[in-house]
Each structure stands twice: as C-alpha cells, then as structure tokens.
Amino acid sequence: AYCSCVIGHIFGCALTCALSCSAEIEPWIHRFRAEGTVDYSQLTFDPGQNELIVGASKTCHFMMFFLMCVCLQEAEWHCDEFTKGACFSRGKSEEECQNYIRVLLVNGDRLFTCGTNAFTPICTNRTLTNLTEVHDQISGMARCPYNPLHNSTALITSSGELYAATAMDFSGRDPAIYRSLGGLPPLRTAQYNSKWLNEPNFVSSYDIGNFTYFFFRENAVEHDCGRTVFSRAARVCKNDIGGRFLLEDTWTTFMKARLNCSRPGEIPFNYNELQGTFFLPELELLYGIFTTNVNSIAASAVCAFNLSAITQVFSGPFKYQENSRSAWLPYPNPNPDFQCGTIDYGSYVNLTERNLQDAQKFILMHEVVQPIVPVPYFMEDNVRFSHVAVDVVQGKDMLYHILYLSKISPALDIRY
Ligand SMILES: *[C@@H]1O[C@H](CO)[C@@H](O)[C@H](O)[C@H]1NC(C)=O
Ligand SMILES: *[C@@H]1O[C@H](CO)[C@@H](O)[C@H](O)[C@H]1NC(C)=O
Ligand SMILES: *[C@@H]1O[C@H](CO)[C@@H](O)[C@H](O)[C@H]1NC(C)=O
Ligand SMILES: *[C@@H]1O[C@H](CO)[C@@H](O)[C@H](O)[C@H]1NC(C)=O
Ligand SMILES: *[C@@H]1O[C@H](CO)[C@@H](O)[C@H](O)[C@H]1NC(C)=O
Ligand SMILES: *[C@@H]1O[C@H](CO)[C@@H](O)[C@H](O)[C@H]1NC(C)=O
Ligand SMILES: *[C@@H]1O[C@H](CO)[C@@H](O)[C@H](O)[C@H]1NC(C)=O
Numbered sequence: 001a002y003c004s005c006v007i008g009h010i011f012g013c014a015l016t017c018a019l020s021c022s023a024e025i026e027p028w029i030h031r032f033r034a035e036g037t038v039d040y041s042q043l044t045f046d047p048g049q050n051e052l053i054v055g056a057s058k059t060c061h062f063m064m065f066f067l068m069c070v071c072l073q074e075a076e077w078h079c080d081e082f083t084k085g086a087c088f089s090r091g092k093s094e095e096e097c098q099n100y101i102r103v104l105l106v107n108g109d110r111l112f113t114c115g116t117n118a119f120t121p122i123c124t125n126r127t128l129t130n131l132t133e134v135h136d137q138i139s140g141m142a143r144c145p146y147n148p149l150h151n152s153t154a155l156i157t158s159s160g161e162l163y164a165a166t167a168m169d170f171s172g173r174d175p176a177i178y179r180s181l182g183g184l185p186p187l188r189t190a191q192y193n194s195k196w197l198n199e200p201n202f203v204s205s206y207d208i209g210n211f212t213y214f215f216f217r218e219n220a221v222e223h224d225c226g227r228t229v230f231s232r233a234a235r236v237c238k239n240d241i242g243g244r245f246l247l248e249d250t251w252t253t254f255m256k257a258r259l260n261c262s263r264p265g266e267i268p269f270n271y272n273e274l275q276g277t278f279f280l281p282e283l284e285l286l287y288g289i290f291t292t293n294v295n296s297i298a299a300s301a302v303c304a305f306n307l308s309a310i311t312q313v314f315s316g317p318f319k320y321q322e323n324s325r326s327a328w329l330p331y332p333n334p335n336p337d338f339q340c341g342t343i344d345y346g347s348y349v350n351l352t353e354r355n356l357q358d359a360q361k362f363i364l365m366h367e368v369v370q371p372i373v374p375v376p377y378f379m380e381d382n383v384r385f386s387h388v389a390v391d392v393v394q395g396k397d398m399l400y401h402i403l404y405l406s407k408i409s410p411a412l413d414i415r416y
Helices: 081-089 307-315 356-362
Strands: 005-008 016-021 037-046 051-060 061-072 073-078 101-107 111-113 121-126 129-138 151-158 162-167 177-181 201-208 211-219 229-237 257-258 273-280 285-291 297-307 318-321 328-331 342-344 351-353 364-369 380-381 389-395 399-406
Touching: 005 285, 051 101, 061 399, 073 101, 073 129, 101 129, 101 151, 162 211, 177 229, 201 273, 211 273, 229 273, 229 285, 257 307, 257 328, 285 307, 285 399, 297 307, 297 399, 307 364, 328 389
Parallel strands: 257 364, 273 389
Antiparallel strands: 005 016, 037 051, 051 061, 061 073, 101 111, 111 121, 121 129, 151 162, 162 177, 201 211, 211 229, 229 257, 273 285, 285 297, 297 380, 318 328, 342 351, 389 399
16 A cells, blocks of 8 residues: 655645545545645644644745644744844855744643744744743754754653754754753763764654663764764663763763664675654564665665664673774673662762763664564665654454555655
8 A cells, every 4th residue: 555745846835745545545544735835844743632733834935934733723933034134144045044843742731842943943832722822932952953954853751851862053063962951951962073973864762761762873983994874773861960070061871872774695785774763662662764875776674673672782892992093892881780870979969870981982882783583574675765653453363563654755855
C-alpha cells in the first residue's frame, strides 16, 4: 500500500498538494489542507483533547506568517517588520526571513512552541485550548535553529526542563545539546569540539528513565580515511548539574555510540545516515529509517534496536584518541556500572559519579550498537525515506508491527 504526494508552488501563494493513495488505504486517509500553507514539518498530538496540532507556514505576497491549526483553532504568528528587515540586511532571502515552526511540544495544558522568526528564534507558551493566548515569550536561542533548513529536536520533561539539540548561532557552526528552563542549571555539550558533535543533523530525542537520549547523524571523527557520516545514539543523565572548575556549565554524563544498520555480506553495505526514528516505550524498542550517504546510490533500510543493546554499549569500553595524530584505541570503561547517581561534595554542590577528567576525555563508545536482527527488516533501492512510524496491532494469533514510511518528494527537498 502506498500514497504519493505531489507538491507545487512551494513559495507561491497557492500550494497544491494532490495526494493519491492506493485503494487499500484510501478509507483511512484524512486530509488536512489550508490555502497557501507550506512546511508542515512539525506535528504534535494532544492526548487530553485527542487533537492533532500542526505547525505550518503561510505564504502570501510579502507577508508570510505562521498558522497553527488544531482542527478548528488557528493561531497566526508573524515576524515583525523590524526583525525581517534585520534578516534581509544580513543577506538572507525573503523565504528564509520568515517564521518557521521548529519546536511544537505539548506540556500539560500548554503548548510550547518555537519558530525561526527571521533568523531571530523565539519561543512562546500558549494555552492548548486557546492557541492565540500567549503566556510567555522567551528567546529561542539554543532552543530552535536560526536557519529553517537546520535539523533539530527538542523535548520537555515532566519536571519542566527543555532539552534541545540544535545549532545555537546564526551561522549554524555551533551545534549543541542544551538544557534550559525548569529547576536545573542550564548545561550544554562542549563548544567547538568535534569529538562531542561534528556537524550533526539531529533527528529525535526521548526521555527514558534517568536519561535523555538523542539520535542523530554526524561526520565520523573516528573514521580516518576520508569524510563519512555515521549514525549515533547519545545520552545524558537528567540529574547532571555540570562540573566544577572543569566542564563548568557542560554535561559530565554525555556519551555517544554508533548505530549500525547494514546489509550483511562479504563487504557489508552500510546505511549510514539515520533519517527518522520511532520509539515503542513498552517494548523499549527503537525503529530507525536509514539511508546511504548522500553522494552514493540512493537506498533505504529499516533497523530496530533494543534499548538494552544501547545501554550495554554505554557500559562497555570507550574509543579514545590520545592526540589528533594518534590512532583511536579501545579504553576500558572506568565506570562500567554507571548509574545517574550523584555524589555529595559538601555545601550545596553535588556532582555525578563520573570523574570529571574522564567525562572530558571519554565521549565515544568503542562498540557499535547492533540491531536486533543482522538483516534490516526492510530495504529498498533508489529511494531515500525520511520518516518512520510504527503501529503495534493484534493479529489473529500474534502482534504485528506495521511500519509506515514516508519520503520528502523531490520538490520538497528544500524543506520550506
Ligand atoms: C509555560 O507554562 C507552564 C505552565 O504554566 C510553566 O510551568 C512553564 O514555566 C512555562 N514555560 C515558559 C518557558 O515560560
Ligand atoms: C483566546 O485568547 C485571546 C487572547 O488572550 C482572547 O482575546 C480570546 O477571547 C480567547 N478566546 C476564547 C475563546 O477564550
Ligand atoms: C536536514 O535533513 C534533511 C533530510 O535528511 C536533509 O535533506 C538536509 O540537508 C538537512 N539539513 C542540513 C542543513 O543539513
Ligand atoms: C530486548 O532486550 C531484552 C533484555 O536483553 C530482552 O528481554 C528482550 O526480549 C529484547 N527485545 C527484543 C524485541 O529483542
Ligand atoms: C535512576 O538512578 C537511581 C540512582 O540515582 C537508581 O536508583 C534508579 O534505579 C535509576 N532508575 C532507573 C529507571 O534506572
Ligand atoms: C546532594 O546529594 C545529597 C545526598 O545524595 C542530597 O540529599 C541532596 O539533596 C543533593 N543536593 C542537590 C542540590 O542535588
Ligand atoms: C554492521 O552489521 C553488519 C551486518 O550485520 C555486519 O556485517 C558488520 O560487521 C557490522 N559493522 C559494525 C561496524 O559493527
């Protein structure tokens, strides 16, 4: 079963989306379309009211503004003329100097949302039942990308901390995983340090147990022959409060590992670039859609990872490079049974149980996270899928995992 979507006039007032589906799934398709709207890249669900919230951008001549639609509700979010003018003066185009929603999170009875706002990101807190009612407006810096083309992810924990993985600056050269708001001190990944993050494209984030997990793809620092992209799982402890003297305002629990999704063979065929994920919390199972590297032949595959396999790799040895000319070697994990505990150093400052020198030195795990089965569940050549969603349904005598895959059509490669 399949659907196809043809998009035209992306920057024009009239967006036409002709969606045609094969007959088997046609009865289950609901269509949402608003005149002149583009960039439906952010969707979120409000379980309280059973409503789908859509972040989109609307084009009309020289005015482009934001539209959020919760079935019958609509809220517009413009960028002001002064901000747009400042954006133009920095050499950005009309299309770039608009407000693109990049964070859309349901938080209790509020909707927390951030937009690029003409390269001056801002965030607002709105009432879910009345989206025009804005409670707070705060800076979107380190919470939302400046550039609508930069890939980012964010989540809010039940205690109100916002974890965002995004480019922190106008040029997009300073990527970070950043925690803010809530009651804990703001923390980030080390700045301009390619061992922590190396030109990442952030894909997704999840709040799981004592950790926050991030999934992304990035240039592989450990790969010494030529430039290549690897997929990663990274995590931090939610109770991390940063270091003292060393790693001040920086994570002390950040670790990352490579995810492997390959077609086995004498020379395995690698699907190196993670594009989308779907997490089944009850099964602690992560599905990922992977593609080949951009400059090689297009192909996609779906692999599933057990959270316990990811945890196991984080308990194993690190991959460590003494200096930039030396080889990457395995190094035993100084805390193989690491938990997110804290150590009380007296007065009022607690540190995590990780030694700060180690926390600065050991970032990358030596072992690679392998999927549940060595052969991907799904493989297709000549196509690059971008999203995966999974539904677990009861069959006659067993549970089935139904995978939904989607791709951005060529006309939408520019993701406005
Ligand atoms: C948003 O509203 C919630 C609920 O009132 C509040 O706890 C939170 O601090 C607000 N967030 C921001 C960023 O203002
Ligand atoms: C929604 O909030 C706006 C702005 O605070 C207010 O003017 C409007 O009356 C509210 N609408 C409803 C239905 O409460
Ligand atoms: C963001 O991800 C999309 C989809 O994988 C990709 O086409 C695009 O180039 C990425 N953006 C940047 C700035 O790398
Ligand atoms: C995931 O790992 C756990 C613990 O090793 C195991 O009990 C479970 O069966 C695994 N799940 C799948 C789907 O393989
Ligand atoms: C979270 O960490 C605490 C120690 O700080 C530990 O006692 C607890 O079992 C951990 N919870 C989970 C779900 O791992
Ligand atoms: C520091 O640790 C002690 C003992 O584990 C705990 O009672 C205290 O609440 C912690 N303080 C902070 C600021 O987390
Ligand atoms: C990745 O998986 C493939 C297929 O299962 C395997 O042949 C290959 O050795 C794995 N690569 C790494 C780096 O673990």
